[in-house]
Amino acid sequence: MHNSADLQEIVDEIAARLGASATLEDRSFRLLAYGAQHGDIDTVRQESILRRRASGEVRDYFERYGIARAGGPVRIPADAELKVLARVCWPLRHADVTYGYLWLLDSGELPDARLAAAAPLVARAAAELAQEARSRQDLGRGLRALFSADPEERAGVSLEVTGPVAAIAVRESQERVAALWTLPRGVLARPGSPVALLAPAHLAGEVAQTMRGAYGTAAGIGAARSDPADAWLSWREARQALRVAEHFPRYGPVARWEDLGVHRLLARLGQADLRELAAETAALDAELAQTVEVYLDRGGHVQKTAAELGVHRQTLYYRLGKAERLTHRDLSDGDDRLAVHLGLKAAHLLVPDPGA
Numbered sequence: 001m002h003n004s005a006d007l008q009e010i011v012d013e014i015a016a017r018l019g020a021s022a023t024l025e026d027r028s029f030r031l032l033a034y035g036a037q038h039g040d041i042d043t044v045r046q047e048s049i050l051r052r053r054a055s056g057e058v059r060d061y062f063e064r065y066g067i068a069r070a071g072g073p074v075r076i077p078a079d080a081e082l083k084v085l086a087r088v089c090w091p092l093r094h095a096d097v098t099y100g101y102l103w104l105l106d107s108g109e110l111p112d113a114r115l116a117a118a119a120p121l122v123a124r125a126a127a128e129l130a131q132e133a134r135s136r137q138d139l140g141r142g143l144r145a146l147f148s149a150d151p152e153e154r155a156g157v158s159l160e161v162t163g164p165v166a167a168i169a170v171r172e173s174q175e176r177v178a179a180l181w182t183l184p185r186g187v188l189a190r191p192g193s194p195v196a197l198l199a200p201a202h203l204a205g206e207v208a209q210t211m212r213g214a215y216g217t218a219a220g221i222g223a224a225r226s227d228p229a230d231a232w233l234s235w236r237e238a239r240q241a242l243r244v245a246e247h248f249p250r251y252g253p254v255a256r257w258e259d260l261g262v263h264r265l266l267a268r269l270g271q272a273d274l275r276e277l278a279a280e281t282a283a284l285d286a287e288l289a290q291t292v293e294v295y296l297d298r299g300g301h302v303q304k305t306a307a308e309l310g311v312h313r314q315t316l317y318y319r320l321g322k323a324e325r326l327t328h329r330d331l332s333d334g335d336d337r338l339a340v341h342l343g344l345k346a347a348h349l350l351v352p353d354p355g356a
Contacts, residue, residue: 008033010125014102014118021105024125027068027098027182028210029059058082067091068098073115075106088115092126099129132185143190143198146228147235154232161188161228166204167235168197169242171217178214183207194242198231208254218245218253240267247348266345274350280343283326289344291319292331296341300331 007024015022015035022035061082067074067089078086088110090102102122104110145157147167171194180189187207188198195215199207201224212219220241222234237257244263245255257264266274281289295305295316306316320331329336 006128007125010121010128011035011102014104014121017117017121018104018110018114020110023103024092024100025103026100026129026184027179028184029101030184032100032185058084062089065089067101073112090115090118090122092122092129094123094126094130097130099126099133143188143196146198147196147232149232149236154229159188159228161198161231162186162200163226163228164201164224165198165228165231165234166201166224167222167231167238168199168204168208168211168219169222169235169238170195170197170208170211170215170219171242171246173215173217176215178211183210194239196235198228198235205254205256212253218242219255220245221254221256223257237264240264243267243349248345262342263345266342266349269346269349271351274346277343277346278350280329280339281327281347284323288319288323288326289347291316292323292340293344295320295331296337296344300337 011022011024011033012035023031024033025031061079061084062076065074065076067076068091070089070091071093073088073090076084076087076089078084086106086108088104088106090104091098092100092102102118102125104115142157142159145153146159146161148154172192178195180191180195183189183197184199184203184207186200187203190196195211197207197211204221204224208219208221220238220243222237222241225231225234234257241251241255241257241260244260244267245252248255248263251260251263260267266277269277281292284292291305291309294308295302298304298308302313302316306313309316311319323340324331327340329340331337331340
């Protein structure tokens, strides 16, 4: 990870040299360092400092000016509606890649000639962030061993990770590519199937939502572990939570292991065990299976079930009776209801048999 003290020193020197309020953010607009205040301050700078990140609306406004691709300072006008003062955005680019942004509030006293005095410091900050990105890639490669179920393989891992942490599994996409290096500090990532991430526990939800949105798929979050040595357990849970997120819309698109209830038990089962459970309801067609599942999900409440399915109560009674005859189960009996309910849930997690 980069040295925060170095970045703070750079920002302080830029602010002093230019006599302007300066902040430094990474590519995801997360605050990394900020200098002393000079002159007026706007809501955006206040929010960035207090919340450590700009709002999505403000980020969209800034990106409209092409800052992600700019090779030098970009002047952004004030916007009264967004409560944005005029500012200069200086992309932190290294080897033609943007790694972050330097922001300078500008009341008209920062001509190009004056900005040039900060160019060496900007280049230094960009190099610092580029080095962090390369280090993160190296650390990300160690995730495979850290997440391994083999204790000997895990024993060979040397990663400077501080708990509590949580693992995240994100379904990859053939159509989209996510820039893993733009993730917040402290997050390790490794491409694969699924994409593997390890994040500080308090950032796990945000990171999962960001990556799921980037791929347009689903994600699972494992339970937090205080000791990073136990991250492999969280990774196992994250992959199982991902399965649930993909097959049960109620829990998607991002499923947390702690929230899955009995689905945690089902997600742990192998295909043979799932097939055995699903056999209970194999005789039901799609319509009957949906009817019974909704009925059981609603605790046997006829009115709620009929309303959700959009059918008359008599139609519902007819379908339930037919399902009982086909499964040889009595839906008024607790054990029978449990067997049917588990069978229907297990069927969602079954991988299609290629020989069928």
